[in-house]
Amino acid sequence: MQLLSKTYCQYLRYIIMRTFLLICLSLISYSLSAQVKLLTLDELDKRMAAGKDTTYVVNFWATWCAPCVAELPNFEKLRVANLKKPVKVILISVDFKSKLQKEVIPFVVKNQIKAEVFLLNETDQQKYIERVDPKWTGAIPATLFVKQKIRRFYEQEFTEKQLKNTLLNLK
Amino acid sequence: MKKLLLMGLVLISLGACAQTGGYKVGDVVKDFALKNIDNKTVSMADYKDAKGFIVVFTCNTCPVAQAYQDRVAELNNSFAAKGYPVIAINPNDAEAVPAESFEKMQAEAKGKNFNYPYLLDPDHVVTKQFGASRTPHVFIVNKTDKGNTVEYIGAIDNDPEGVNATKEDYVKNAINNLSSGKKPVVTSTKAVGCSIKWKKG
Numbered sequence: 546m547q548l549l550s551k552t553y554c555q556y557l558r559y560i561i562m563r564t565f566l567l568i569c570l571s572l573i574s575y576s577l578s579a580q581v582k583l584l585t586l587d588e589l590d591k592r593m594a595a596g597k598d599t600t601y602v603v604n605f606w607a608t609w610c611a612p613c614v615a616e617l618p619n620f621e622k623l624r625v626a627n628l629k630k631p632v633k634v635i636l637i638s639v640d641f642k643s644k645l646q647k648e649v650i651p652f653v654v655k656n657q658i659k660a661e662v663f664l665l666n667e668t669d670q671q672k673y674i675e676r677v678d679p680k681w682t683g684a685i686p687a688t689l690f691v692k693q694k695i696r697r698f699y700e701q702e703f704t705e706k707q708l709k710n711t712l713l714n715l716k
Numbered sequence: 717m718k719k720l721l722l723m724g725l726v727l728i729s730l731g732a733c734a735q736t737g738g739y740k741v742g743d744v745v746k747d748f749a750l751k752n753i754d755n756k757t758v759s760m761a762d763y764k765d766a767k768g769f770i771v772v773f774t775c776n777t778c779p780v781a782q783a784y785q786d787r788v789a790e791l792n793n794s795f796a797a798k799g800y801p802v803i804a805i806n807p808n809d810a811e812a813v814p815a816e817s818f819e820k821m822q823a824e825a826k827g828k829n830f831n832y833p834y835l836l837d838p839d840h841v842v843t844k845q846f847g848a849s850r851t852p853h854v855f856i857v858n859k860t861d862k863g864n865t866v867e868y869i870g871a872i873d874n875d876p877e878g879v880n881a882t883k884e885d886y887v888k889n890a891i892n893n894l895s896s897g898k899k900p901v902v903t904s905t906k907a908v909g910c911s912i913k914w915k916k917g
Contacts, residue, residue, distance in 0.1 A: 607908075609778075609779040609780075609910075610910060610911075611777075611813075612911060612913075639908050641876075641877045642877075643877065643879070668880065669874070670871070670874060670905075670906060670907050670908060671874065671905055671906060674906040674907070674908070675906065681906070682849040682850060682906060683849075683850055683871075683906045683907045683908045683909055684849045684850035684908075684909055684910065684911040684912070685908060685909075685910070685911060686911065700849070700911075702911075
């Protein structure tokens with residue numbers, strides 16, 4: 546009887562340990578996959594300047610913007626289609642900074658977004674909108690294509706095909 | 717190849733759409749006659765005593781526009797009596813976004829106690845004339861001998877989230893400038909907003 550309870554206890558302990566380990570692991574992978582960092586435009590420029598021959602497709606979006614959310618899968622498809630090419634898709638959310646933990650990260654987790662996601666760390670809209678592109682009126686979605694000296698800005702929604710063609714015709 | 721060319725053309729025309737012409741500061745605004753949520757038609761000419769208008773392109777569904785609803789009502793409270801009433805226009809197409817329908821506009825205005833007209837702009841005619849690109853998007857016009865002249869285009873303030881320590885009330889300041897017979901110091905600003913939901917096809 547005593548022996549039985551001893552093995553039972555061991556078994557129970559093993560189960561608890563295992564569950565604990567599993568929870569830990571899933572927590573780690575959760576936080577890794579859902580990392581959304583803050584990003585200033587200076588940091589973005591620096592990043593793109595270091596990219597050399599990489600083409601950057603930078604999409605400005607927000608969790609509250611229905612057309613942005615609708616076109617996000619097209620950016621994911623573009624990312625997957627260009628995995629072996631020097632193409633980088635960067636999604637920059639213009640959500641309020643206070644929404645990072647409560648809205649943006651849960652959104653990224655829920656929609657399993659694999660592209661790099663940042664939250665724009667700028668306060669002065671007068672400066673940053675103009676700096677991204679003088680043509681930008683502030684409406685989103687908006688997308689910037691950057692390949693070294695080439696900069697193309699579009700204040701519009703993109704279909705998968707339009708994204709592909711814009712990338713191909715970037716000159 | 718033909719397809720590619722066509723695609724390019726579509727892209728170019730889309731790009732052109734995004735930067736619609738519209739009014740610039742100093743332009744004279746053409747009057748409109750749009751249906752209000754009470755089914756009556758509203759024109760600028762109806763306001764005999766007005767010195768000008770705060771025309772706000774806003775809608776039911778945009779969270780940024782919603783964040784500004786109270787501030788728009790406050791603008792009307794402060795400035796309608798001083799001769800600058802708010803006229804709100806919904807630029808969105810109800811077929812593209814059902815929540816922007818006339819009935820939903822009525823419900824929104826009732827629920828949020830809109831104290832100003834909230835007009836429907838079918839086919840985006842007035843929206844395109846103004847060149848509104850997002851919600852909320854404000855145009856301040858001032859009555860002059862030439863007509864209703866655009867004096868300011870842009871945001872209500874630089875604090876959508878209510879956290880900016882260096883808040884600037886662009887619209888209030890512009891109206892205060894105009895009220896004292898001066899030109900607005902800041903005549904144009906940019907802000908993040910929701911794109912206009914254009915009619916499909």
